[in-house]
Amino acid sequence: MEKSQEALVLLRQIIRVTDMQEKEISRSTGLTLPQLMVMQTLRQMSPITTGELAKEISLTQATVTSILDRLEKRCLVSRERGVEDKRKVWINLTEQGLDLMKGAPTTQQDIFSRRFDDMQQWEQSMVVAALERVAFMLDAQHLDAAPVLGIGQLDRGMN
Amino acid sequence: MEKSQEALVLLRQIIRVTDMQEKEISRSTGLTLPQLMVMQTLRQMSPITTGELAKEISLTQATVTSILDRLEKRCLVSRERGVEDKRKVWINLTEQGLDLMKGAPTTQQDIFSRRFDDMQQWEQSMVVAALERVAFMLDAQHLDAAPVLGIGQLDRGMN
């Protein structure tokens, strides 16, 4: 088989597994998948505005608003109208919300990390380098500009 | 930063990019994302039964049934009651459905493949090897077999 095909198959597998893991977390927390996405994003980057949040998870503001409505009703997040700019609404995890995310979430990542740490140094570096390559190769946005880059050059700041 | 964290960040990036690419295809084909998943699966493994299809994309049968209802109404798939086992319903892409999938889809993969092919042989092998590693490390299913974990604590019983 083509090596590139092989890589694509593996990628699909990886995505599939993470997808299923998220569903597992979703079940265990009692959150739906989009709600989970919002909560995870909040955990990382709160406080954040509704608009930024929407951009982050690639949904429309309208959709995010309705997801937030439900999370707020369950006291997992709080909204706070901006003081400096009153158009903005800042979202935060409540204590309850933070607890929920602390409790159940990162099983997948724990397992991954533990296994990862078990590898030799050079293997770890290899994996990271390879993932950088893949991330770059997938990024269709920059496709015209793109000759394949040397590995060191890839860190140009994302977001 | 922890190397394992670095790897996880890259993974999330990869998943995010593919997610956005799928949304792009979804727009260009006029299919919703779950519909697209069904169609892509069908393209690979049709004919397939409703149940198998559901398992493949990790949704309940009920959900898949309703998705199929819509695809059938648009003449993109066909249902056929099994002859040997009349409980089964075999799903197929119609000609129209196949055309649709032929037309729009693989841009992402094309770009990926082109870039992949641009790499040196040894780099290609490295990437594939690394992806295999990652796929394994993520696969929580086999976690009991995994020597990496000493702890039986992650008992995610379920099912």
Added chain:
DNA sequence: TTTATATATTTAGTTTTACGAAGTAAATTG
């Protein structure tokens, strides 16, 4: 053969997502 149990799918009913369009209010620009 009849009864029970398991399998495969669909139907029903409810909640949640998802989006575009329109609405409101606050900022910014000319």
Added chain:
DNA sequence: CAATTTACTTCGTAAAACTAAATATATAAA
């Protein structure tokens, strides 16, 4: 200050997602 832009929300609608129950077929047990 009028006009426009920005940030969210509301509304209406379609799709998705789940559980529970219904239907029909297949297999096993009695």
